[in-house]
Every structure is written in C-alpha cells, then in structure tokens.
Amino acid sequence: MDAKKRKRLEAAGWRTGSASDFLELSAEEAALVETRLAVSRALRTRREDLGMTQVGLAKKLHSSQSRVAKMEAGDASISLDLLLRAFFATGATKRDLARVLTSRRRAAAA
Numbered sequence: 001m002d003a004k005k006r007k008r009l010e011a012a013g014w015r016t017g018s019a020s021d022f023l024e025l026s027a028e029e030a031a032l033v034e035t036r037l038a039v040s041r042a043l044r045t046r047r048e049d050l051g052m053t054q055v056g057l058a059k060k061l062h063s064s065q066s067r068v069a070k071m072e073a074g075d076a077s078i079s080l081d082l083l084l085r086a087f088f089a090t091g092a093t094k095r096d097l098a099r100v101l102t103s104r105r106r107a108a109a110a
Helices: 003-011 019-023 027-049 054-061 065-073 080-089 094-109
Strands: none
Touching (some): 027 080, 027 094, 054 065, 065 080, 080 094
16 A cells, blocks of 8 residues: 555544554465465466466376365365475476565565
C-alpha cells in the first residue's frame, strides 16, 4: 500500500499493518509462512520455466494435479516436506533453495 493511501486510511480512523500484525503471528510463525509462500512461488515459476505442466509434475511425485495446484497456491494443508520434495523434483538444488530463501530475506529487509 502506498504512503498516501495509508495516511488517508489512518486519518479516517483505520488501523494499518501487515498480515502478521493482523493475525498476531510470532516472528517464528511469520517466518514459516513467508518461507512456505516463497517456496510455493518458486515451485510454480520453476515448473513453468521448464515447460512442465501441473499434471507432469504430479506424475513425477506420484500425486495429483489438484495437489500440485495446492502446493503452488501455498495451501496450508500441504506439508513443507512435500513442497520441498516437489521443488527438488523439478531438478532444483539446495543452492536454488538457498537463493529462494535469501532473496526473500533481502526483499523483506529493503
């Protein structure tokens, strides 16, 4: 949200903040949510860059297309273990994962 809109809302009596503030997440919970979302986005980007369909990835994982869609949407019902397994099934390396996690940290710090 831009600063002008934020000031206008606050002047009207609204309180602004992040999703973490609204949900009253601890720093650890917020970090976990951000990690899951970063890996979910990276999984989708990587799959698309490889020209792979959700069905194709699902076959590699012995899973279903709808499950892959949930992974890419950051659905809370998907374990972090499965999300990472899917990411690595696209040929990603630990270094690729480190880039995803550190680029997210740099973006949050900026």
